[in-house]
Amino acid sequence: MAKLPGWKDLSLGIAITDAGNAKEYRTGDWRSMRPVTDESKCISCGWCWLLCPDHSRQPFPRKSPKADCPFDDFYDVDEYYCKGCGICAAECPTGAIKMVPEVGQ
Amino acid sequence: MSAEQANHKRIGMEVSFAVAEAVKMLEVEAIAAYPITPQTHIVEELSQMVADGDLDAEYIPVESEHSAMSACLGTSLAGARTYTATSSQGLALMNEVLFVASGLRLPIVMTIVNRSLSAPLSIWGDHSDIMSIRDVGWLQFFAENGQEAFDLTICAFKVAEDKRVLLPTGVNLDGFSVSHVVEPMLIPDPKLVRDFVPSYEPQLRADPADPVMIGPIGIPEIYTEAHMARDVALIQSRKLIDEVFADFEKVFGRRYHALESYRADDAEVIVMAMGGMAETAMGAVDTLRNEGIKAGLVHIRVWRPFPFDDLRAMLKNAELVLVIDRALCAGGPGGPVASEVRSALYPLEKRPQVACQIAGLSGRDVRALHIVQMLKRSMAQAEAGELPEYELHNVREVAQ
Ligand code: SF4
Ligand code: SF4
Numbered sequence: 001m002a003k004l005p006g007w008k009d010l011s012l013g014i015a016i017t018d019a020g021n022a023k024e025y026r027t028g029d030w031r032s033m034r035p036v037t038d039e040s041k042c043i044s045c046g047w048c049w050l051l052c053p054d055h056s057r058q059p060f061p062r063k064s065p066k067a068d069c070p071f072d073d074f075y076d077v078d079e080y081y082c083k084g085c086g087i088c089a090a091e092c093p094t095g096a097i098k099m100v101p102e103v104g105q
Numbered sequence: 106m107s108a109e110q111a112n113h114k115r116i117g118m119e120v121s122f123a124v125a126e127a128v129k130m131l132e133v134e135a136i137a138a139y140p141i142t143p144q145t146h147i148v149e150e151l152s153q154m155v156a157d158g159d160l161d162a163e164y165i166p167v168e169s170e171h172s173a174m175s176a177c178l179g180t181s182l183a184g185a186r187t188y189t190a191t192s193s194q195g196l197a198l199m200n201e202v203l204f205v206a207s208g209l210r211l212p213i214v215m216t217i218v219n220r221s222l223s224a225p226l227s228i229w230g231d232h233s234d235i236m237s238i239r240d241v242g243w244l245q246f247f248a249e250n251g252q253e254a255f256d257l258t259i260c261a262f263k264v265a266e267d268k269r270v271l272l273p274t275g276v277n278l279d280g281f282s283v284s285h286v287v288e289p290m291l292i293p294d295p296k297l298v299r300d301f302v303p304s305y306e307p308q309l310r311a312d313p314a315d316p317v318m319i320g321p322i323g324i325p326e327i328y329t330e331a332h333m334a335r336d337v338a339l340i341q342s343r344k345l346i347d348e349v350f351a352d353f354e355k356v357f358g359r360r361y362h363a364l365e366s367y368r369a370d371d372a373e374v375i376v377m378a379m380g381g382m383a384e385t386a387m388g389a390v391d392t393l394r395n396e397g398i399k400a401g402l403v404h405i406r407v408w409r410p411f412p413f414d415d416l417r418a419m420l421k422n423a424e425l426v427l428v429i430d431r432a433l434c435a436g437g438p439g440g441p442v443a444s445e446v447r448s449a450l451y452p453l454e455k456r457p458q459v460a461c462q463i464a465g466l467s468g469r470d471v472r473a474l475h476i477v478q479m480l481k482r483s484m485a486q487a488e489a490g491e492l493p494e495y496e497l498h499n500v501r502e503v504a505q
Contacts, residue, residue, distance in 0.1 A: 007330035007337070012271065013209040013309045014331045016318035 027054060031084035033099045037076045039063060041096035044071040048088035048097065056082035114292050120251035121146035121284050123292065124190075124216055124276075127258040129160045130298040133188045134305075135180030137165035137173045141195040142228045143280035144218040148190055170195035174202035174213075181211040182319060184307040186262070189213065192280060193220035193234045200238060206273040207242030207335060209320060210309060212265035213273040215243075216258065219380065219431075220280040221467040229468025230280030232380065235408075236432040236441040242335050244274040244342055245409040247379045251288035254278045256359060263302045263349045270342045271308060272335075277408075279381040281468060293357060301356055343410050363407035364415040368394060372401025375420060375457070376480055377428040379405050379442060382464075382471055386429070389476035400480065405442070416449045423457040426450075427483045429476065430495075431465045439463060439495025458487050464498035475499065 011017050039062060048057040059073035066074070077088075089097040118126070124147050128136075136155070138148040154160040163180065167173045170191050181187040191199060196217060206213050217235055221227040235245065246261060248254040257276045265274040278284055311319060323331050346363060354360040367387050369375055374393075378386045383404035393400035403419050403426075405412070420426055430440025438444035443461035450456040460483035465471040479498055486492045 004326055005330065007333035010327075010330055010334050011309075013211070013319065014321065014323065014327070014334075015209075015309055016321050019316060019318075 026080055028056075028080050028082050031079075031082060032102050033084040033086060034079070034102050035077050035082065035084070035086070035088050035097045036100050037074070038096045038098070039074050039076075040066065041094045042066075042074040043069055043094055043096075044074055045093060046075065048075050048092055051087055051091050052082075053085065053087065054081045054083055056080075057088055115289055116292055117287050118251070118290050118292070119146065119285065119287050120254050120278065121218075122150050123251055123255045123288075123290055124258055124278075125150035125154065126292060127255050127298070128188050129154055130295040131186065131259065131262050131302055132299065132304075133160070133162050134185035135163045135165070135177070135183075135187045136189060137167055137176035137180065137187075138189045138191070139167050139170050139173050139195060141170070141192045143220060143230070143284050144190045144192040144195070144216065146284070147216060147218070151188075170198040171202060174199040174206065177213045177215075178202065178206060178209065178211060181206075181213050181307075182209070182309070182311045184305075184310045184312075186266070186305040187211075187213045188215070190216035190218065192218045193222055193228075196234045196238060197222060200241075203238055203241040203243065203273070205320065207339075208331065210271040210335070210338070211273055212262075212271050212305070214258070214261045214265055215273065215275050216254075217275050217277045218280045218284045219277050227467040228280070230282055231466045231468065232277075232431040232441075233433070233466070235275070235277050236434075239409065239441060242272065242339060243409060244270075244272055244339065244346070244407070246274070246276050246407055247405065248276060248278040248283065249381050249384050249404070250283060251286065252290050252359070253361075254283065255290060255292070256353065256357065256361070259298055259302060260346075260349050260353055260361070262305075263352075264342060264346050266302075266305045267345050267349075268306075268308060270338060270345050272338055272342060277380065283381050291357075297356060301353070340410050343407075343412070346407055361406055362415075363405075363412040364419060365404050365406055366419060367402040367404075369401030369403050369419060371399060372423060373399040374425045374427070374480060374484060375401050375403050375423045376476060377403050377405070377426060377442065377446060378476075379408065380431070382429060382431065382476075385471060385473055386476050388473035389480070392473060392477050393480065398480075398484075411445055411449070413449045416446065417453060420446075420450060420457055421453055421455070425460060425484060425487050426457045427460045427462060427480050429465075429471070429479065429498075430461060430463045433463050433466070433497070443495065458492055460487065460492055461495035462498045463495060466497075469499075471498075
């Protein structure tokens, strides 16, 4: 995370004067469970992308093509934002996603 | 122009209307208010001025005081000089939005026509309402009479809108006993008032051409720092208040101070009061002096920021200080003012004893005679070493 401002650095009325800076807030720090995706099971349906409350499911290039799937990308986690809620794992129609504890992995 | 010329017009006027007149002279641009007794006459008069075209402001009639203060946030953020007024339950209903106004550093000015809080339902005056919101981060002034209500309204805008302050400011005046009284008042030329308070230059503004995010979440890593910034601004406003009061004297000839006194220099016993009761206490002090008791009066004009240093300096030689409070910290230290006075005096090596009598709740009459009685009672209690935490003055035990 960027350096935290002191009280003298704050803008008047703590207004945020630079747009889009929420990007810098790494919500992935909050996570205790992490989704692990089995690329070979992912059919690129995008259901997890749609349902993830943190917009953390994103398309990534496949390491090897999947015979029964026409898409070059599969969906995996962007760990910078993923809070580990497990919604994607619960909703994935092919069971491609497994939640594993963050600690000791 | 001399101060005498500035005040060429001495006219009889109801105090509420005089406050509205001050708001009009300041060319306030937005007013959002809900009428509530005993504040009603002020906002009725202002809505009339706007309807008649005498005041070019946006008057927003709202369905509650919560909305009134919320609308004030909006108009202030849009860059408009913003005013509202309330009392009692209305102030209580505004509570959560008051914190937002100070947190966002919006220089809204509000007249608080002090009134008791329900239950039992009461429309009469005391300080229960303002004391329930004393820690919201607003500057808070107390007027004792109509002239002061008029003058302090003008000063409030000048202080609040100063770039070095930028905080909402409340002007308190007692319900009915001040607000509804017709007084002879010095009403200056409006041009002088406008010259005294320059037009408002908003520093934080909701401007589509320069988008900013106002009122974001304050995560634990930032909330404390935000409070520090606001608190420092509030404490440092003390200097600006003094400056503005001094400037006010130059133009209008009347001088105000954060803490004021009457015959207190050599006083051994001191009465403290706020609002209209401070005037009554002057009479009590005169009576006591005639009886050979070295009494004096100290009253607080600026309640926030609290004038700690002045208070210590003014009270350090007294033996006994009687604070007459018009509100009760239920189950706590008694009177809110007494509690702060005790806290202010605590660091002194040799400090006066502090007595607290709670009187004048819900507009119950407090005359000079009562104040004399209260002081003599406290003196006797102190003498006997039996000073209680606080007492409610003149409580009936049984039917009389
Ligand atoms: S829901 Fe499952 S199958 Fe669908 S894209 Fe996401 S991981 Fe792949
Ligand atoms: S665990 Fe929750 S936050 Fe993380 S990718 Fe899945 S749905 Fe999104």
